Amino acid sequence: MVETVVTIRGARTGDAFDIAEVHDAAWRDAYRGIIPGRELEKMIARRGPKWWHTAIVRGTRLTVLDFDESIAGYASYGRNRVPSMPYGGELFELYLAPEFQGLGFGRRLFDAARRDLANHGYTSTLVWALADNERALSFYRHLGGQVIREAEERFGSEVRGRVAFGFK
Known part of the structure; x- marks a missing residue:
């Protein structure tokens, strides 16, 4: 019998290279055709192992x-960056390498991040997703997120819609 161990834990400095690889693969998979190609490449290039280590x-x-x-994946989160919105915490990023998507790991990461936020006094959470990223929109709706705001984000000379989900 083969046994595979899956754990969710805080990132360590030795994880920086692997997180950068997950970031690269997940962003290409999620945003190709949504974020203009040149802008996507610049965004990915900025987030190499050194950036994650820092x-x-x-x-x-x-x-x-x-x-x-x-x-296989990561989540970053903290205090809500938009004080006018009545949510204490914010999930900044949640990404899985493409081969680990659709297996329930995203929910596990989401739940772990929400628990940690709650343990630090942030009992409500906000998360943004690009409006054209149907997979992300479906994921956050499935988790019970309510659309609370829509906005726009600029990528070079192009603008894309984005959606905020709230979790109480």
């Missing part, structure tokens, strides 16, 4: 899904 060292709330000693 984020971990600085204490960014960053949780990873460790699948049999390989990083």
Whole structure:
């Protein structure tokens, strides 16, 4: 019998390279055809291992899904960055490598991030998704998120819609 260990834990400095790889693969999978190609490439290039190492060292709330000693996904979160919105916490990013999507790991990462936020006094959570990212919209709706705001985001010379989901 083969046994695979799946854990969710805080990111460690040695995880930076693997998180960068997950970020690269997940962003290409999620945003190709949504974010203009040149802008997407620039965004991915900015988030290499050094960037992730610095984020971990600085204490960014960053949780990873460790699948049999390989990083399969990550979530970053903290205090809501939009004070006018009545939500204490914000899930900044939640991504899984494409081969780990659709297996329930996203929910596990989401729940772990929400628990950590609640443990730090943030009992409500906000998360943004691009309006053209149907997979993300479906995911957050399935988790019980309510659309609370719509806005726009600029990528180079192009504008894309984005949607905020609230979780109480």
